Amino acid sequence: MIIELLFLIAKGIWMTAVVTALSLVFGIVGGGALCMMKTSQSRVLPAIATSCILIFRSVPPVLLLLFIFFGVKIGAFRFDPLSAAVVGLGLITAANMAETYRGALLSIHAGQWDAANALGISRVYRFTDIIGPQLLRVSMPGMATYAIVLLKESSLASTIGVQEIAFHASLVSKQTYLALETYLIAGLFYILMSIAIAWIARAAEVKMSRRVAR
Amino acid sequence: MTETLLLWIEWFPDLVGGLVISLQVTALGLIFGMPGGLALSIGARSRSKSVRWLTIAVTEIARGTPVLILLQLVYYGLPSIHLTFSSFVSACIALAICTAGYTSEIFRSGLEGVHHGQREAASSLGLTGYDKYRYVILPQAMRISTPPLLGFSILMLQASSLAFTIALPEITSQAYNIGSNTFRYTSALLLAGILFIAICGPATIGIGVLERKLDLHSRKTS
DSSP, X not given: OHXXXXXXXXXXXXXXHHHXXXXXXXXXXXXXXXXXXXXXXXXXXXXXXXXXXXXXHHSOHHHHHHIIIIIOEETTEEOOHHHHHHHHHHHHHHHHHHHHHHHHHHHSOHHHHHHHHHTTOOHHHIIIIIIHHHHXXXXXXXXXXXXXXXXXXXXXXXXXXXXXXXXXXXXXXXXXXXXXXXXXXXXXXHHHHHHHHHHHHHHHHHHHHHTOOO | OHHHHHHHHHHHHHHHHHHHHHHHHHHHHHHHHHHHHHHHHHHTTOSSHHHHHHHHHHHHHHHHSOHHHHHHIIIIIGGGGTOOOOHHHHHHHXXXXXXXXXXXXXXXXXXXXXXXXXXXXXXXTTOOHHHIIIIXXXXXHHHHHXXXXXXXXXXXHHHGGGGGGGTOOSHHHHHHHHHHHHSOHHHHHHHHHHHHHHHHHHXXXXXXXXXXXXXXXXHHHO
């Protein structure tokens, strides 16, 4: 029976991974944009970025998901469950990643900018070739921690009907009346997946820092 | 626009009633969870290997499981071992378990932040284990831990909105119900969001200020 439950709930693993990965990518890119806005020289952009960050960190994720799924109608356009979940979780991730990047920017030595300028490197290449890679390496641990938070938050997508682990768990518990076993197994899957993320992140970190001269 | 405002005025009492339940659940979860977290963080530094492993396992399980799963485990799962709780109590239990797991890490970093010399000094003054923690280590550790604990409390307030999946009439489920009764999801959920921003926004800013203040203070004295 337990084996059967395992297989039934395991159907959701793929979707959980998809929601987590897509939201993380959305958040990593969006967080970069927010961070650029926040550190820009303009007068308006930093204020917009700061208020976006504050709003997305203040609203409970589940409320944001419900809002995007039920509340956002642009003409005939409605979000389907998966994209609503990815956009909602992605926005929250972006707000948190922006803070991570800002912390990481502070840790990059000012000499790196000076050196790039002295070599006459353009602003774009200065970012893509010099600052960006260092920023990525410094923010890796923050990203990994957040990926694990995100994995657990992806369970909220079940409330708007994305068929991931929590969704299947709730379905199975109603069909079999084995709620305790079902949710324990679901919890176990999440723990195993977060161990897997931690492991991948560790490997990536080792690989990235191997190329750094000290 | 005026129509929405009028609706908001009509819905406001319901949502504030829900908000009060959210705050109650959060407060009870924190009150019962934090001592658990402190116990786990002290247990993780224990000399006995079995105590250490046990506390690490409990912490990892409490931290590794999504709050949503914890909530449903307590509310739907525990009745099969003859422990039936109301949705309010279930929400408090689930949030308390989660709080214990997360705050144990916060307390642990606080305890580790206390200089080793403080422990040695307390021992050399002949303080017993309890007095050492109560009068020397914990007061210093708490100063390091306070800002992250407050930040975590905000996260818990947000997490309490998950209790809408177990039919607790807190703010998110109130907003959702208004939405499904009137088909005005957008404005109902928006009002709930605004209430959250009104609480969590200033709180986040305040914690940032407090953090800088406490940090400055510790730099001055050291």
